[in-house]
Amino acid sequence: MDMMQFQRQTTQLAMTQRMQESLRILQMSNADLTDYLVSQALENPCLEVHVPEGASVAPALPSRGIQAAVDRDAFATVEGQPVSLIAHVEEQIDLAFFDPGDRRIALAFAEALEPSGWLGAPVAEIAMEAGVDEAEAMAILERMQAFEPAGLFARSLAECLSLQLEDLGLLTWELRTMLDNLHLVAEGKIAELARRCDCEPEHVRENLALIRTLKPKPGETFAHDRTPIQPPDLRVLRGEDGWEVELTRAQLPRIRVNEAAATGDTSADAWLLRAQSQARWLMRAVERRQATLLRTAVCLVRQQAAFLEQGPRALKPLSMDEVALELELHPSTISRATATRLIETPRGLIPLRSFFSRxxxxxxxxxxxxxxxxxxxxxxxxxxxxxxxxxxxxxxxxxxxxxxxxxxxxxxxxxxxxxxxxxxxxxxxxxxxx
CATH class of the missing domain: 1.10.10.60 (Homeodomain-like)
Structure with a gap:
């Protein structure tokens, strides 16, 4: 066999470090953003961060480039909330899927995830919503069923338990047969189950003891529908011309870029130029974050105005894909912009994701x-x-x-x-x- 070498040119999307940093900034809460900017100001003399009164900052702050924060408020003393199921899944999607098309399908599955960790819609329906055939959607689902903890994205109790046993390396033909006949367990027909598994009743009882150690609802270990105890990111009010959305700037840090004078030292001046460039980029990244968050909230409020006026019964179907299409953004950007965000409404303080509905x-x-x-x-x-x-x-x-x-x-x-x-x-x- 002859060995031959070929050269081929291809195009591929790649995320730069600044693009990744910009996405992280978009997903940060106001408190996390404040802490992040403060830490950046400690290393960059050209960046000045003004922490709003009443906001909390995690590290102790020296005076360079930062106005000292006031005493920590009540929100700063609250224990951090557990990570939500959807946030946990989205982190794994970021690591597992790089192709934009695959990510879009994966996010569609994430939207259909029930609090139990099971899939709440048929694969065919999710494939139709994502605009792909069922085989392609099924291939994505199989990859997502390998997410941690084992058992996520199962379509039945038997599949959930099977995924966990497979993850532990304990899924035998005998156990698989038992899971396929769980109705016999509920009916107490151990002898019939032993016959189908071609084993003794004692072995069935041992396997049942193993199955009982598994988690039938792996999603319940995460936080769901718990409103984080933190100030709202946005506020919606009834104006003369309809609903008006605004950012709550009381908890947002203010950034200023200091123009450093030349020192005459070539290496020092080059370092200062890089510091100024980084400071200006951070300011623009924060401005983009605010603009994206506000545009997304305005779109959601416009689409679900009846929800604000009449309550949950007036919610209409709305997906992240639809909002992303209207705003000409990627669905993952909408996902990051709405994650952990709270909006103050006449109906109380609610998560921004409450405006989405499958x-x-x-x-x-x-x-x-x-x-x-x-x-x-x-x-x-x-x-x-x-x-x-x-x-x-x-x-x-x-x-x-x-x-x-x-x-x-x-x-x-x-x-x-x-x-x-x-x-x-x-x-x-x-x-x-x-």
Whole structure:
């Protein structure tokens, strides 16, 4: 066989260090941004950071280039919140996917992730939303099912447990067969399960003990729907011409670039020029961060104005892809801009991501509908029921249909459990006890 050498020229996207730093700045909270700029000012004499009164700064501050911060406020003493599931997943997406098309599909799967860590929509539906075929979406899902902790993005209990056993190197044919027949475990048919697994009942019980050590809902170890105790990044108010969005600048640091005079030393002057360039770039990066955050919030408020006026039942389907298309940005940029952001509204302090809602296909007159709106409807139906005669899930289906929403019984059960609402039997017992 002859060995031949070829030269080929290709084009490939590459992120420079400054591009990566700019993305990190975009995702930082106001407190993190303050700490970051303060640390940069310690090393750069051309950068001056004015910390707003009442803001907290982690390190002790020398006087060079920085106005000393005032005493730490109440927000500074609060213990840091646990990382959210979506933030954890997005960090792994950043490390696993570099192709823009693959990242877009991966973010679509991340949006469909339930608090339990399971996938909350069929692969075919997510593929359709992402504009790719199901095989391509499935290839991305298989890569994402290797994320930590094991069991994320499972589509069923059996798959969730199977992913965890595979991660531990313990997934045998016998265990796989048991997971495929979990209904026999629920029915207590150990002998039948042993027959299908071609083993003794004692081995089945040993395997069940192993399975019970796994986590059926790996996403529950993360924080969900917990509003971080921190000042809001944005504020929305009702103006004369509609809703108006503004940045809350009280917690934002102010930056100033000091023009250093020439010293006559060639190496020192070159270093100062680089320091000035870095300081100006930081100022522009912070300005871009603020502009992107404000543009995104304005778009979300405009799209979901009915949500602010009428509540969760008025939420309409809205994805990050749609917002990114309107603003001519990448979906990952929208994801970073909305991560951990809070907005002050007439309805209280809420996460900016509450304005997103996954579309749910329905046969009703208002199809498609927002998943969050349908969940809110289920909550409203239960809230107005007779406590002594609570609605069954089938009855909730009928009530929802009267309200113009077509839901399957299993969907009602899933939404009810996600809202923490007990079964009709348990609600009736609680009503009788009261």
């Amino acid at each position: 579309s749910v296909t329905s046969d009703g007159p208002t199809a498609p509908q927002s998943q969050d709106a349908l969940m809110a409807l289920v909550g409203e139906i239960v809230a107005r029921e007779d406590r002594m005669r609570p609605f069954s899930d089938d009855a909730i289906v009928k009530q929802a249909k009267l309200a113009g929403a077509v839901l399957a019984r299993r969907t009602v059960t899933k939404y009810r459990e996600a809202l923490g609402i007990p079964s009709s039997y348990d609600r009736k017992r609680a009503g009788a006890a009261a």
